Amino acid sequence: MNHFFGDRPRLRQAVRCLVAGLLLTGLVLEGLDTGSVPLAAAWVASGGLALAALAVPRHRFTPAALAAVTASCLVTLVNTQLAQRAEVTYGFLETCALLLLIARALWQRPLLPASLVAAGATAATTVIFLRLSAEQWSTVADFVLPATWFGALLMVALGLYLRLLDTLRAREHEAGLQEQRLEYARELHDFVAHHVTAIIAQTKAVRFASAAGNAPEPAELDRMLAGIEQAGSQAMDSMRSMVSVLRDPVRPAATRPAGDLGGLRELAAGFSAAGPAATLTLDPRLADRGLPPGIGTTVLHVVREALTNVRKHAHGATGVTIDVRLHEDGTERRLRVAVTDDGRGRPAPGERRVTTDRDAHGQTVRDGRRPGFGLMGLAERAEALGGRLTAGRVAGGGWTVGADLPLPPASAEARTDEPLRP
Incomplete structure (x- = not known):
């Protein structure tokens, strides 16, 4: 009871x-x-x-x-x-x-x-x-007996119909959970792997210098160790942020506004402090307008993943350029992002370029490596927004990762987005 x-x-x-x-x-x-x-x-x-x-x-x-x-x-x-x-x-x-x-x-x-x-x-x-x-x-x-049998058939149909509805709801719920797990996996890769890669790269630099008998000067060694410490602290902050979101979905961890590209400056500065100089070029027209949350987040992920790959694969790179520009052609507006380095990464023979277009048959290979889960996840993000992700060699040496993302009309954007922070 x-x-x-x-x-x-x-x-x-x-x-x-x-x-x-x-x-x-x-x-x-x-x-x-x-x-x-x-x-x-x-x-x-x-x-x-x-x-x-x-x-x-x-x-x-x-x-x-x-x-x-x-x-x-x-x-x-x-x-x-x-x-x-x-x-x-x-x-x-x-x-x-x-x-x-x-x-x-x-x-x-x-x-x-x-x-x-x-x-x-x-x-x-x-x-x-x-x-x-x-x-x-x-x-x-x-009279009554046939009606009773008909009622039994109706109850069978009703029970099976309700059972089917529950099954569909359960599958939809499970699909939502799976999508959420994949999103968490992407976030973990995009945020944490970037900092861990910086730690590995700087640690290797100290080891190689010491193994070659050229011990770095105290000031240089202190700079390298400070970079490792900073990258480790940033990785811990990213982990704490994600754990806080998982623990308390009602009060998620404080983050930037969804359309804020101010994080690009932090990414460029953090990368330059521990490796080749990164130069950021941000279209001034983006400073006084908002970006849809999905577009702004994808731009940050593309730049972060590209910088992580530079640390891993761009041997001998001396500089990286990050270019974010707005292209307007009549009513069509597109945001184009490109991260280019001058490293010595070599694509496999015959595989000069890869795109997320449906007619692409090859896969990007740099130094004999196939693309990791980061680039594949970014390709999915770009496709979901109606854009495309590209990666390939640059004439004269180097490598570039780019994204071409469509923007909604200005009126729709103004209704849904927050202004960018300068």
């Missing part, structure tokens, strides 16, 4: 009590129509079990439903042996409750126990008319 009434608002409890009282009154009145106290008690008991089975918790439904079906069949069997039978009623409320048991069983229970309950309830509603006298039975059989 605790499950039935539960911890609900008083109005809902009052409605449930009223419904339960009306159903119990109906069972008693049906029992009184039998003209016999023992029959009335049996009517109320079997009908009450069927109604109670509809209200029990899900994990207790199967035994409760089977008990109600068994009780109904036993009452019918005993009634057939009596000389005096009911002449007015056969148990209409009990029949309705048994039909509803079919729908709930097929909706909420595994197929095997649901089939047992459905078959038992169908049999119980078929033989329940035997409680009537022979004269009444012949009259009812031609």
Whole structure:
């Protein structure tokens, strides 16, 4: 009964009590129509079990439903042996409750126990008319029995329909969770891997210098160690930010506005402090207008991943350029991002360029390496926004990673975006 009434608002409890009282009154009145106290008690008991089975918790439904079906069949069997039978009623409320048991069983229970309950309830509603006298039975059989079978078919269809809806909802929920896991994986890669790569690159530089017998000067060594410390601190901050979001989705960690490109300056400065100088060129027209959240976030991810790949693969790079420009052609507006280095990375023979276009057949290879999960994730982000990601060699040496992303009309952008911070 605790499950039935539960911890609900008083109005809902009052409605449930009223419904339960009306159903119990109906069972008693049906029992009184039998003209016999023992029959009335049996009517109320079997009908009450069927109604109670509809209200029990899900994990207790199967035994409760089977008990109600068994009780109904036993009452019918005993009634057939009596000389005096009911002449007015056969148990209409009990029949309705048994039909509803079919729908709930097929909706909420595994197929095997649901089939047992459905078959038992169908049999119980078929033989329940035997409680009537022979004269009444012949009259009812031609009209009420077909209607009961039709009701059973409707309950089967209803139960299977509700079961299908639950299955579709569960799949949609699981797909949402999977998409969320993939998004967290991308965020973890984009934010943390960037800093960890910086730590590895600077540590290797110290080791190689020491192994070659050219120990760095104290000031130079201190600068390298400070860079490693800074990258480690940034990696920890990124991890704490993500953990805070996972722990408390109601109060997520403080982040920049979704369309803010101010983080590009921080990325360029952080990269320059530990490696080749990074030069940022930001279109001045982007300073006084907002960007859609998806576009701004994707730009930051593209630049971060490209800088991470420079550390990993751009051997001998002396400089990196980051170019973010707005291109307007009539009503069409596109944002183009390019990160270019002058390193000595070599693509595999025959694989000069890769795009995310549908007709692309090759994969980008630099120093014999295929693209990692970062570039593939960025390609998916760009495609989802209607853009494309490119990566390939630059004439004269070097490597470039670029993104071409469409922007919505200025009116739509103004309604949904926040202004950029200078």
